[in-house]
Amino acid sequence: MKVALVGNPNSGKTSLFNQLTGLHQKVGNFPGVTVDKKTGKAKLPNGVTITVLDLPGTYSLYPNSLDENVVLDILLNPDNSDFPDIIVAVVDASNLKRSLLLFYQVKALGIPCLLVLNQLDEALDKGIVLDPQKLSEKLDVDVLEINAREGLGINNLKDILARPQVLKELEVEDLSPEYTKVAKEVGEFLNEPNQYRNLQIAAQGEKLSFLTTAEFVGIEKIKKELNFIPSKFQTWETxxxxxxxxxxxxxxxxxxxxxxxxxxxDKILLHKVWGYVIFAFILGSVFQAVFVLANYPADLIDAGIAALTSTLREVLPAGKFADLLTDGLIAGIGGVVIFIPQIALLFGFITIMEETGYMARVIVLMDKLVRKFGMSGRSVVPLISSMACAVPAIMSARTIGNWKERIVTIMVTPLMSCQARLPIYTILIALVVPNELFLGFIGYQGLALMGLYFLGAISALLAGLVIKKFIKSDSKSMFFMELPAFRPPRWSEVAYTIYEKSKTFVLEAGKVILAISLVLWVLSSYGPGESFSGAEERIVQASPELQGAELEDAIAAEKLQNSYAGHFGKTIEPVIRPLGYDWKIGIALIASFAAREVFVGTMSTIYSIGSKTEEDGTIKARLKREKDPVTGEPVFGVATSFSLLVFYVFAMMCMSTIAVVYRETKGWKWPMIQLAYMSVLAYVAAFIVYQLLK
Structure with missing residues (x-):
């Protein structure tokens, strides 16, 4: 048996899905958090296992975006594999009028359904008292009271679902005589008895994937003959x-x-001045915390990785396997795991803002601002989501019904700094920005991190301003949103989100880094011909005074320069030298195109292979120790480090981002334009920064 959950955004539908199935899915306070339909299994008291579908949130059966269209496409097509046997309509008890519009439409389709009243506590806070029994009598459906966040009333819902025979199929309401003939003729043409379904098919046939060309043409002919105007019908019905x-x-x-x-x-948080000031203050506090609170555990992890590497070098017999393990795998993975504390803190704070209802205020606050730059309030969801990852953020742009605003949003979303950039930001900031306080309580490193995030956000807005000039569209969009009540965060949800995001960061990045570390170690440990095999002999002859660790370091550095990776790095060095980068950084730049997290791991691997000095065990120490062989100055000085920071603010995120833009825009035009403008922007900006600071 299939049970579909249907309801408005923020009605608690996804929370109910989690309670029924035990699956943890992102629960946000903004429209469109569930872009694709979600499914799960739930076991009923009678032992029967049902399939539960969490359909995208929508306010009515008249979709304004791609995700809302999923609901229409499924519910109007009984032959759809996801067509439900029962519908559970989740209604926000604090806003009955808005919620019941969708319920009435679903009920008119003749699908067995029941109604659950959620968020009754918020209704009481607003002074709203409902009579569920009378509501059940008037609607002729079962009405249940639940609290999806707390799990109250879920067992009662399962009891009713276990007795589907009590859910009689509902009779279709009487229609206006004006539309009865249209419904009848479409029904005869499609052999469909439900009159309301026939009218919806007639009104929105171009949005339905299941209609054949012949059916669509036939319905259009009926509409023309009977002078059926879809917009007029929608207005009448509403x-x-x-x-x-x-x-x-x-x-x-x-x-x-x-x-x-x-x-x-809300008057303060949505104020045209104080709202932005408060938001900036909150973000600043988050970035300060990322550095201050995460610094100690990150240093402990870094030291632990260094100690593990040192121990393995002592225990394992010298050879290629030991080098692969210590200089390749551990060095690469170590470049990621040290940033778990920063990732955990960042997502912890973001989840708290979502759970309390503040993030919804941010979206409403930003609506008026982003409209000036070719977007709308719905664009704020992808923009903020991209602080986690651009891939799902770009997919969430499906909630934007206006084509122009959707394209602009997709094109600028990668400029928002994602979690993959955080390791690069934190390691480079730690190298060149002093760990000191401004005004006695504001850390310079936290300010630098916030500045990078704001630079990305401002760049996204300015890019939107430019891109919208090249996209022609006369359609206008509207954005409305019911602000959820403020509520204390569910700490279990916060903890689970931190765990899931940290696990995903390590596992997803770890797979890529593991593969790249292996390839990079091979390319860095072997080289072509005499230039590589004769490295040791050349160093011994050229510098006979070198002994012990100094000799080993010199030989390792010479081999690295003449390895396959070294030859590749030297080839691209002339292109990146104006930015302040040497061939080693060039290798990391290319490798990080697979995933931004790879940059730090790649640098760690390269410097592990290029140096055998035990005291340089931590990643920070390796990077800080590296000197330019020509000038003798630190490679990661102020000019080069800030050039790299700016480069990664603007550069295209990764291959996965290009792939998802291709899929969402259905072609290579927009991803190639995006890759080109972001690459040029990154190169020019990094060049200017380096030339000014060197």
């Missing part, structure tokens, strides 16, 4: 249903004169 809902509210809902405690807070 007004008719809201009228019925208003009458229903008079009988089932009482409202007390209760002061809404969040109203004064």
């Amino acid at each position: 007004m008719m249903r809201f009228g019925a809902i208003s009458e229903l509210q008079k009988e089932v809902q009482r409202t007390k004169n209760t002061e809404i405690t969040t109203s004064w807070l």
Whole structure:
């Protein structure tokens, strides 16, 4: 048996899905968090296992975006493999009028359904009191009270789902005579008895994937003959249903004169000046915490990796296997795991903002701002989501119905700094920005990190301003959003999100880094002909005074320069030298195109192979020790480090981002334009920064 969860965004639908199935899915406070349909299994009291579908949130059966269209496409097609046997309509008890529009439409389709009232606590806070029994009588469906966040009422819901025979198929309502003939003729043409489904197919046939060309043409002919205007029908239906809902509210809902405690807070958080000031302050605090709180555990992990490497070198017999393990795998993976504390803290704070309801305020606050740059409030969701990863962020742009705004959003989203850039930012900032306080309590390193994130955000807005000039579209979009009530965060959800994000960061990045570390070690440990095999002899002859560790370092450095990786790095060095980068950094730049996290791991591997000095065990020590052989100056000085930081703010994230842009835009045009403009922007900006600071 298939059970579909249907409801408005922020109605608690996804929380109910988690309670029923035990699957943990992202629960946000903004429209479109569930872009694709989600499925899971739930076991009922009678032992039957059902399939639960979490359909995308929508306000009605008239979709304004790609994700909302999924709901329409499934519910209008009984032959769809995901067509439900039962619909559970999740209704926000604090906003009955808005929620019941979708319920009335679903009910009219004749699919067996039941209604669950969620967020009753918020309704009570607003002074709203409902009569579930009377609501059930008026709607002729089972009505249950639940609290999806706390898991209350879930067992009662399972009991009813275990008795599907009590859910009788609903009769279709009477239609206006004006549309009865259209519904009848479309029904005869499609052999479909449900009149409301016929009208929806007639009104929105171009959005339905299951109609054949012949069916679509036939329906269009009927519409033309009967002068059926879809927009007129939509207006009539919406007004008719809201009228019925208003009458229903008079009988089932009482409202007390209760002061809404969040109203004064919203006036501050959504203020045209103070709202932005508060948001900037919160972000600044987050970035300060990323450095201050994560510094100690990160240093401990780094020291632990160094100690492990040193121990293995002592225990294992010298040879290629020991070098592969210590200089390749451990050095590469170590370049990622030391950043787990920063990743955990960043996502912990973001989850708290989502859980409390503040992130929804940020989206509303930003709507007016981003519209000036070719986007809308719906664009804020992908932009903020890209702080985690650009790939799902770009996919979430499906919630944007306006084609122009969607393309602009997709094109600028990678400029927002993602979690993969965080390791690069933190390691380079730690090398050149002093760990000191400004005004006695503001860390310079935290300010630098916040500056990089703001640089990416400002660049995204400016890029949107330029890109929108080249995209022609006359359509206008509207953005509306019901602000959720403020609530304390569920610490279990915060902890789970931190765990999941940290695990994903390590596993996903780890797979790429493991492969690249192996390839890089091979390319760095072997080389062509005499230039590589004769490295040791050349060093001994050229510098007979060298002994012990100094001799080993010199030989290792000479071999690295003449390895396959060294030859490749030397080939591209003339192109990147104006940016302040040597051939070793060039190798890391190319490798990091697979995934940005790879940069630090690659540098760690290269410097492990190029140096055998035990005291340089930590990643920071290796990078800080590296000297330019020509000038004798540190490679990672102020000019080069800031040039790299700026380069990674603007450079295209990774191959996965290009792939998802190709998929979402259905062609190579936009991803190639995106790759070109971001690459040029990154190169020019890094060049300017280096030339100014050197």
